[in-house]
């Protein structure tokens with residue numbers, strides 16, 4: 762959802778990304794709150810393809826990832842091993 766010039770979404774990280782498909786608007790700063798409720802090494806890092814974003818997600822807490830999707834299309838995000846997968850649909 763969009764509010765005050767930014768858009769925010771919360772993703773639960775526990776065995777997968779939930780939700781694993783989110784939508785965003787191009788040109789508006791996006792803040793993703795990763796609520797990681799586990800400490801397996803698999804889900805420690807999340808990378809957003811093509812955005813130069815890779816973040817260390819703290820276990821049992823919330824870590825924010827911020828970037829502005831520049832253009833419409835899809836941006837995938839994954840853990841380092843590619844086991845957890847999600848995408849941002851940018852409109």
Ligand SMILES: [Cu+2]
Nearest residue numbers: 803840842844
């Ligand atoms: Cu992994």
